[in-house]
Amino acid sequence: MVDKFSIDTEKYRRALSTFFTGVTVLSTLQPNGTPRGLTVNSFASVSLDPPLVLVCVSKRASSYTVFANTTHFAVSVLAEKQKNIAKLFASKAIDKFSQIKWYACCSGSPVIQGAVANFDCQMYKFIDVGDHGVLIGQVLDFSHTGKAPLGYCQGMYVGFGLTNRVNSISKPPANTHTISEHPYGLVLINT
Numbered sequence: 001m002v003d004k005f006s007i008d009t010e011k012y013r014r015a016l017s018t019f020f021t022g023v024t025v026l027s028t029l030q031p032n033g034t035p036r037g038l039t040v041n042s043f044a045s046v047s048l049d050p051p052l053v054l055v056c057v058s059k060r061a062s063s064y065t066v067f068a069n070t071t072h073f074a075v076s077v078l079a080e081k082q083k084n085i086a087k088l089f090a091s092k093a094i095d096k097f098s099q100i101k102w103y104a105c106c107s108g109s110p111v112i113q114g115a116v117a118n119f120d121c122q123m124y125k126f127i128d129v130g131d132h133g134v135l136i137g138q139v140l141d142f143s144h145t146g147k148a149p150l151g152y153c154q155g156m157y158v159g160f161g162l163t164n165r166v167n168s169i170s171k172p173p174a175n176t177h178t179i180s181e182h183p184y185g186l187v188l189i190n191t
């Protein structure tokens with residue numbers, strides 16, 4: 001009999017990576033007033049009334065303690081042209097915000113300029129669970145544009161442009177694919 005708690009971590013990761021997501025930057029102001037953020041694709045809507053969203057932050061993230069203790073945070077949904085920003089915020093760079101354009105949203109949290117959508121949140125509940133913390137935020141304010149969002153699946157960034165446009169910043173292992181219109185539906189083009 002297979003022990004249900006003994007799973008192959010690599011296979012498990014690969015199975016999870018088949019779930020197609022958008023790419024967001026989770027951000028907050030640190031107690032010293034400086035912005036802090038990381039790339040997350042664990043963003044999800046929890047409730048419409050009240051409006052609640054969640055993100056999961058790994059305890060291995062150097063910003064974990066900051067997010068575990070913050071009262072407010074923001075989520076910026078990245079546009080397909082913002083792959084560089086996704087990569088920057090997935091890095092361990094010391095001052096990520098000095099390399100991009102951002103502004104403070106209503107509650108003071110930093111948001112990424114040019115993002116598809118922004119959600120300004122107040123911490124509703126923080127749950128310490130397993131090797132992650134789950135931040136549930138009550139949405140105080142939001143904005144969105146008609147831009148195409150950046151996608152992520154199986155370790156690759158994916159563009160949603162309905163043309164054969166190539167996202168020029170593609171480098172292995174995070175290759176970019178473009179979804180194009182085809183008589184039979186949408187096709188994923190390896191660019």
Ligand SMILES: Cc1cc2nc3c(=O)[nH]c(=O)nc-3n(C[C@H](O)[C@H](O)[C@H](O)COP(=O)(O)O)c2cc1C
Pocket residue numbers: 023037038039040041042043056057058059060061062063064086089090091092093152
């Ligand atoms: C597409 C993508 C999605 C990610 N999603 C998450 C996530 O949901 N939660 C998380 O903790 N880390 C996630 N990461 C990893 C963090 O962005 C990465 O560990 C980052 O370096 C953490 O930054 P920090 O150490 O400055 O806090 C993701 C990385 C990528 C490329």
